[in-house]
């Protein structure tokens with residue numbers, strides 16, 4: 049999507065420039081700024097519409113009008129803003145979201161987005177870019193005939209007050225970068241598991257880094273390398289699949305040389321059948337989304353590369369399939385993790401923690417300032433928090449505060465869950481150092497506790513995104529979460545450490 053900023057547009061511009069739709073805000077029944085300008089050019093059309101109450105009076109109400117031949121644009125969308133002074137961040141998001149959603153069925157390719165003129169703030173620019181990108185998102189490349197009713201929204205010009213051009217231009221660049229990261233994360237999630245294999249994820253990582261090789265490098269460790277590192281826990285999961293496992297390591301060195309990096313670790317199970325502890329068939333296709341943690345790491349890298357964020361960041365992605373076969377991991381098997389701890393596998397469907405524990409041990413070599421892992425780890429987290437918040441598990445209160453602040457700022461929300469050692473008891477094994485499952489109770493917490501055992505050398509947080517990474521049902525599709533949260537965290541980290 050092409051985006052640009054416009055200030056001070058002339059009547060001539062509105063008469064001649066060909067847009068498919070001009071989106072303008074109305075304050076109650078008052079027409080200011082571009083709304084007033086458009087009204088005058090259309091001989092009072094907007095005023096008539098307001099007088100006949102065709103536009104509702106609730107913030108976010110919209111109405112679509114045809115312009116006749118007076119404007120370069122085919123259509124005008126009026127959006128109710130309500131009282132300008134009463135608009136806080138949440139209401140602003142609601143208004144912008146409603147307007148973007150209303151654009152969906154309008155067959156618009158080029159849009160003049162006027163809402164950012166009265167709203168004024170930079171946050172209106174970011175929210176608008178995200179809302180419009182989200183409304184324009186489609187994943188239909190596997191259909192032989194794309195839906196003819198859908199016109200790709202490919203150009204958006206945002207109107208701003210002249211005094212706002214400089215800060216808004218900065219906000220626009222950041223939002224553009226972030227929306228590219230979110231879209232990449234969604235695309236990877238939505239790809240079918242026969243396409244999005246561990247090998248494919250490694251290729252995507254390499255393509256991401258290639259144009260910025262001076263600051264970002266990628267190393268892909270193969271089965272033999274992973275074996276040499278002693279990552280037997282990771283390898284035990286990969287064993288049942290014909291797809292070779294990959295350990296993908298991205299390193300971005302864009303900050304000061306002596307700055308300890310932040311490390312993101314993403315669960316990259318490109319299909320989770322459950323293995324020998326096989327899952328029931330119902331909705332099993334959705335286990336293609338079990339690599340959304342990995343996708344969020346790649347999406348976040350895309351965003352910070354586009355922003356050229358001056359920070360040292362490492363991404364670690366253990367990627368493999370969890371499949372049953374004659375060679376697959378079995379319940380009862382005992383394996384030795386890279387950290388040297390033995391693990392009794394009581395359920396092969398609790399595979400995420402088995403690949404993550406080795407990746408978390410691998411993270412130690414970067415002497416990180418902090419490590420955040422992101423994983424579609426437990427169905428229990430979906431039961432606990434539904435689809436609203438991602439589960440946040442973190443020992444250190446300072447890191448918790450940073451992540452919660454980033455979650456609030458980005459709207460990509462989290463809920464902090466407990467992580468005390470009392471929960472560790474359920475992971476006791478009669479035969480090994482640890483069992484890979486606790487009981488049914490508190491399942492998302494015992495999973496986090498399992499990981500905690502491998503993270504004692506650095507500040508660490510775990511995000512369970514099982515309920516937030518994708519939607520089921522009619523709207524089935526990846527959400528791109530938590531790319532916004534992670535990027536916001538890194539951006540904030542950057543301003544505090546510089």
Ligand code: BES
Pocket residue numbers: 320322338395397398399400424425426427428430485486491514515
């Ligand atoms: N990838 C799943 C978690 C999951 C399940 C996410 C459903 C979203 C929806 C994970 O590997 C898994 O299977 N976890 C098991 C753990 C259990 C065996 C202790 C689960 O949640 O059932």
Ligand code: MN
Pocket residue numbers: 320322370396397398399400
């Ligand atoms: Mn599983």
Ligand code: ZN
Pocket residue numbers: 317320338397399400424425
């Ligand atoms: Zn899984």
